[in-house]
Amino acid sequence: MISLNVNRKIYQVDADPNMPLLWVIRDIIGLTGTKFGCGVAQCGACVVHLNGEAVRSCVTKVSRAEGQQVTTIEGLSADNNHPAQVAWNEENVPQCGYCHSGQIMSAAVLLRENPDPSDEDIDAAMAGNICRCGTYQRIRKAIHLASEIQKKGGAK
Numbered sequence: 001m002i003s004l005n006v007n008r009k010i011y012q013v014d015a016d017p018n019m020p021l022l023w024v025i026r027d028i029i030g031l032t033g034t035k036f037g038c039g040v041a042q043c044g045a046c047v048v049h050l051n052g053e054a055v056r057s058c059v060t061k062v063s064r065a066e067g068q069q070v071t072t073i074e075g076l077s078a079d080n081n082h083p084a085q086v087a088w089n090e091e092n093v094p095q096c097g098y099c100h101s102g103q104i105m106s107a108a109v110l111l112r113e114n115p116d117p118s119d120e121d122i123d124a125a126m127a128g129n130i131c132r133c134g135t136y137q138r139i140r141k142a143i144h145l146a147s148e149i150q151k152k153g154g155a156k
């Protein structure tokens, strides 16, 4: 059994220690907001936070997360009110939506580390998150809006 803290809740999971964290999150715990895109650390659809840092859960062994704090899109905020979530909603960012859990989880780390990112900062920080629908302009706009919301003391 592996003990996992996901979104501040403890789960005892019966999984091979080498199983990707993504598999455990989706298929064993049942939190399906985090997506499988490429499985080889190339797209960013599977980004979650491990102790507050963005990791690609498709290539992170579940054993690495044992006893650590895992946060998925479902646990990013109490009421979908993280500044990035609010901004994504305001700007109607998603098209098909598939990539956006990962986009938002990456954006949340960017906004914590750089509360007022320039376009260049955003492009650099988000380069690992691919969107097949090409929503990059709206992602950029939403991150600027999230930065404003955060400055005004938005949730989290």
Ligand code: FES
Pocket (backbone or CB within 6 Å): 035, 036, 037, 038, 039, 040, 041, 042, 043, 044, 045, 046, 047, 056, 057, 058, 059
């Ligand atoms: S599914 Fe993990 S990076 Fe693509």
Ligand code: FES
Pocket (backbone or CB within 6 Å): 094, 095, 096, 097, 098, 099, 100, 130, 131, 132, 133, 134, 135
């Ligand atoms: S909105 Fe479709 S992949 Fe990004």
